[in-house]
Amino acid sequence: MPTAIIADDERLMRDQLRSRLEQAWPELQILDEAKNGEEAVQLVAQHHPDLVFLDIRMPIKTGLEAAKEIGSQTHIVFITAYDQYAIQAFEHGAVDYVLKPADLERLGKTIERLKARLQAQAQPADMSQLLGQLAKQMGIASRPAYLQWIQASIGQELRLIPVEEILFFQSDEKYTRVQTSNYEALIRKPVRDLAEELDPALFWQIHRSTLVNAKAISGVVRDLRGRHLVQIKGSTEKLEVSRSFVHLFKQM
Template sequence: MSASSSASTKPVRAILADDERLMREQLRSRLTEVWPELDIIAEAKNGIEAVELVRQHRPDLVFLDIRMPGLTGVDAARQIAQLPEDDDWLVPEIVFITAYDQYAVEAFEQGVADYVLKPAERERLLLTVGRIKKRLALKQGDEVEQGGSTAPLQQLLHKLSAQLNPGAAPSYLQWIQATVGSVLQMIPVEDVLFFISDEKYTRVQTARVEALIRKPIKELVDELDPALFWQIHRSTLVNARAIDGITRDERGRQLVGVKGLSEKLEVSRSYTHLFKGM
């Protein structure tokens, strides 16, 4: 089935989140003009509501005001990005709403996420809608041309956090305290090849040892340097410097090879854009 026929039978579902009612109404009105088939299923007044509505309704697309009380749009996006996926639902596309052009960073233009400046202008919104439609088609596997960004969504969120809090320099984990057999060891983060989680533990793999920690992946994502550790699955982070190549199995899934190990790490559909062109 083509992307156009799929879109006609299953409308794209969206959630709007902005603490200003008039801004929500204005954006809804403009979206109705430029994307009449878009199904806006819910609206949120803050970031906490936005995360909960995404959890409940599992939309394809979320518009998030960057500055909201309680939970900023950036913090809400971090939580949304960690929601569990399945065969019927992937983490939604994110569009940030901002009154400040300074947040329209280069990463937006590269396709990790997108942005709309307040008040939403028709021409800029048309550009955003076109990019979102293309990324949704790529997610469905109906297009083969290159799309997405070379940087993960979490890297963009860290950049935005730095802009929202310019005086707070990012501080990333330097050591992992992990159990190796019956011994507690301090492992330098740069030595870790990958982290992979099950329901209870997260496995820490280096070239020489395999260790266990209780910290989940969703916490590690925020604590590790996103330029060094890429999330390739909701349960997997890989050291970008340790990637030895990308292959596909008989089912068409992307698999990451790790230097010095025979083990392959599966890439979920949400993160295949990291390896376009490889």
């Protein structure tokens, strides 16, 4: 049985595509689903599917960035709501696409082409040229390379800490505190420099001296003085939000 992974940051879109695929291609086995490009890369490495359906615009990593990392590991089908320049690029490449919302008739044509490629045991397409063309035509600029690790001191030990494990950074006059769920470390780099080197979608600056991992935020409360305080998951710690950054939490 052919296998696939679906990657889209919208749950409704993932559900709809899965439903349409079950109707049009019942033999296809959906192994897993991803909510962003980074998860898609990880799931492809884990499951080695025949196909991956990638939404072009996703958080953390876009579909184009994920496709670049996935390379020739699997056949890629892009999911897009943009049916102008993107489709022109797809039609001239060896990569297929699905329009949002997935239409059964159009999806059927995609499936027939995919079946033919799988049956012929064709190699996944080299997409280096196509990805650059798509990024340019759709206005998706290449993202800078954000920090993935922090080198920090814990006593006499020097440790490399993955940024995803860090709950928050907090600076004083000399050092910046690096707090994880298990331990605290110190670095000399100030928050103002870290703010430029970390992914702003993952780390939010809430104070001139504080950066917090958005995934570690459990809520925001106001104290008796009217200050906004960020609550950290699994911790009693509360981090003050300065007036300049209160707007980040207006919808929470």
